[in-house]
Amino acid sequence: MAVSGNTFTALMSLVPMLLLFGCTKGEISTVIVTGPPVPSAALAVVPQQGRKYWALAIAESPSDARRQALANCGNSSCMVVEEFAVGECAIVVQGHTQVFWGKEPEDEKGEVLNYCNLQTRNCQIAKYECLK
Numbered sequence: 001m002a003v004s005g006n007t008f009t010a011l012m013s014l015v016p017m018l019l020l021f022g023c024t025k026g027e028i029s030t031v032i033v034t035g036p037p038v039p040s041a042a043l044a045v046v047p048q049q050g051r052k053y054w055a056l057a058i059a060e061s062p063s064d065a066r067r068q069a070l071a072n073c074g075n076s077s078c079m080v081v082e083e084f085a086v087g088e089c090a091i092v093v094q095g096h097t098q099v100f101w102g103k104e105p106e107d108e109k110g111e112v113l114n115y116c117n118l119q120t121r122n123c124q125i126a127k128y129e130c131l132k
Contacts, residue, residue, distance in 0.1 A: 037060035037061065038060070038061075038085075038086055039058055039059070039060060039086060039131050039132075040058070040059060040060070040061055040062040040064070040065040040083065040084065040085060040086075040131070041056060041057065041058045041059075041065050041083065041084035041088075041090050041129060041131055042056070042057055042059075042062070042065035042066045042068070042069040042080050042082070042083050042084070043055070043056045043069060043080065043081055043082040043083075043084075043090065043092065043101055044057075044066075044069035044070050044072075044073040044078040044079060044080050044081065045073065045078065045079070045081050045099060045101075046073070046075045046077045046078050046079075047077075047079070049075070049077075050098060050099035051094060051095070051096075051097055051098055051099050052074075053073055053074050053075040053077075053078060054073060054078075054092065054099050055068075055069045055070075055071075055072035055073040055074070055078070056069065056090055056092055056127050056129065057069035057071075057072055058129060058131070062083060062085075065083070066080050066083070081101070082101055082102075082103075084103060084129075084131055085131060086131045086132065087131065087132075088103045088130070088131055089103060089104050089105060089106050089128065089129065089130040089131070090103065090127070090128070090129050090130075090131075091103075091104050091109060091112050091113075091125060091127070091128045092125070092126045092127040092128075093112045093113050093116045093123055093124065093125055093126060094116075094123070094124055094126045095116045095117075095119060095120035095121065095122060095123045096120045096121045096122040096123075097120050098116075098119065098120055099126070100112050100115060100116045100119070100123075102115075106130050109125060109128060113125060
């Protein structure tokens with residue numbers, strides 16, 4: 001991983017403090033520089049009962065998104081069926097008997113909705129979220 005000059009200078013300014021508090025150069029093996037959290041999303045449903053039991057969760061990590069989706073789904077049989085990353089849009093469409101989902105570009109919400117209408121009736125977009 002590349003570290004910018006300013007970040008490197010800031011990290012190196014910590015070395016004297018580490019030495020002052022009893023750390024030696026040999027004890028410093030890894031420096032991890034992290035950036036801001038990257039949003040992730042997960043969709044959980046109960047197979048064959050998705051119309052009633054589903055949840056889309058957005059969180060700061062894939063594992064948190066999965067955990068929240070399962071917790072919010074409302075049934076112990078819920079399972080994560082799709083994950084979404086930055087740059088992807090999650091769409092959930094509810095039909096009369098089923099729930100449908102997919103990844104669609106921000107300007108095109110119709111593909112999953114059209115598929116739902118071919119399979120059942122009363123299709124409506126229940127949730128649409130784009131991760132940026």
